[in-house]
Each structure stands twice: as structure tokens, then as C-alpha cells.
Amino acid sequence: MVKQLIVGDAMHELATTRRILERLPEEHISWKPHVKSMTLGGLATHLINLLNWQIAIFLYPEFDLSTVPLRREALIKREDLLEEFDANVSKLEKLLAECDEKTLGEEWTLRNGDHIILRQPRAIALRSFGLSHMIHHRAQLGLYLRLLDIPMPGFYGPSADEEGK
Numbered sequence: 137m138v139k140q141l142i143v144g145d146a147m148h149e150l151a152t153t154r155r156i157l158e159r160l161p162e163e164h165i166s167w168k169p170h171v172k173s174m175t176l177g178g179l180a181t182h183l184i185n186l187l188n189w190q191i192a193i194f195l196y197p198e199f200d201l202s203t204v205p206l207r208r209e210a211l212i213k214r215e216d217l218l219e220e221f222d223a224n225v226s227k228l229e230k231l232l233a234e235c236d237e238k239t240l241g242e243e244w245t246l247r248n249g250d251h252i253i254l255r256q257p258r259a260i261a262l263r264s265f266g267l268s269h270m271i272h273h274r275a276q277l278g279l280y281l282r283l284l285d286i287p288m289p290g291f292y293g294p295s296a297d298e299e300g301k
Contacts, residue, residue, distance in 0.1 A: 139240060142259050143232045146190075149267050150225050153183060153274050155289040156281070157221055160214045164284050176284075177210035179277050180217050183270060187224035190266035193258055194231040198245035201253075 157180060165177040174182065185208065192199045211217045240259040247253060254265065278288055287297035 138259075139232075139235070139237055142240060142262065146232060146262065146267060147229070149271060150187075150228070152289075152291050153270060154218070154221060154225070156274055156277055157183065157214070157217055159281060159286055159289065160217065161281075161284060161286055162212070162214055165210070165212050167280070167284065169280060169283055175210055176277075176280050177212050177217075178207070179273060179280065181208060181210045183273055183277070184211070184217060184220050184224065186266065186270045186273065187221065187228060190262060190270075191224060191227050191231060193244055193261050193266060194228075194235060194239070197243070198247060200247050200249065202247075202249040 160176065160180055166175050168175045168178075173179075189199060211220070235258075241257045243255060244258045244261045245252060245255045246261070246265055254261065256264070274291075278291075281288055288295040290298050
């Protein structure tokens with residue numbers, strides 16, 4: 137039952153994230169709302185990277201941020217973003233289907249070199265480091281779209297755009 141809750145939660149959040157990625161306006165892919173903000177394409181690409189990190193939670197006992205590039209080049213085509221997103225969702229879905237509750241309870245570590253950032257059971261790491269982190273950046277992406285006057289999809293119910301308000 138616990139695994140079903142975790143898988144259901146993950147699949148719901150991933151489907152919701154895909155709906156917002158489907159709305160990315162390619163003509164604004166390099167736009168950003170503030171000088172300190174990521175570009176629209178950079179933020180969307182970060183959402184893709186977070187899926188890679190979620191996959192790593194199940195493939196490895198730890199993830200060392202010092203071994204990955206700080207920023208990857210932003211994808212600029214919506215089709216490329218969706219293709220990589222879908223491929224990563226398929227990988228994560230397969231890993232979730234194959235894991236058992238023992239695996240979900242095993243300790244997983246996030247580090248930056250010698251500095252331990254967190255050490256948690258895989259299920260909690262998936263939720264906090266993976267899904268909640270993704271939801272945070274998805275909300276940022278929603279703000280970007282709102283500022284660009286792009287109709288917003290509903291996340292946990294219909295949006296004002298979907299209700300015609």
C-alpha cells in the first residue's frame with residue numbers, strides 16, 4: 137500500500153509537470169523575468185534535470201553534486217524538452233515498478249563532495265529532493281507563463297484560464 141501511494145503521488149506530479157511544459161512558448165524560450173532569474177528554457181531544462189536526479193535516487197546509494205555540471209545548456213525547443221521529459225518519466229516509472237518497499241526504505245545520501253546535504257530513506261528523498269523540488273520550480277515556471285500571458289493549466293483543480301475567468 138505504501139508503494140502504491142508513492143507511485144501514485146509521483147505519477148500525478150509528473151503528469152502535472154508535463155502539462156505545463158506542453159505550454160512553453162518557444163518564441164520566449166530565452167526570456168526571464170529578472171536579471172537573477174533563469175531563462176524560461178533554463179528553468180524548463182532544470183525540471184528535466186530533476187527527473188535525472190529522481191532516477192539517480194533509485195540507481196545509486198548516493199548522489200554527489202560535485203560530480204555533475206552546475207548548469208547544462210538550456211534546451212530551446214519544446215519538442216526536445218517533452219521528448220527528454222517523457223523518456224525520463226518512462227525510466228523513473230520502470231524503476232518505481234521494479235522497486236519494493238525495502239528498497240524505498242533504504243538510506244540514500246545527497247552530498248556535495250565531503251559535505252552531506254541529506255541522508256534519508258529513498259521514498260522520503262524522492263518526495264523532498266525529487267518531487268517537492270520539482271513542484272517548486274514548476275510553480276516558478278507557472279509564474280513565468282502567467283507574466284507572458286500564456287494560459288495556465290490547472291495543477292490541483294481547474295485554473296482561472298480553464299474556467300474562463
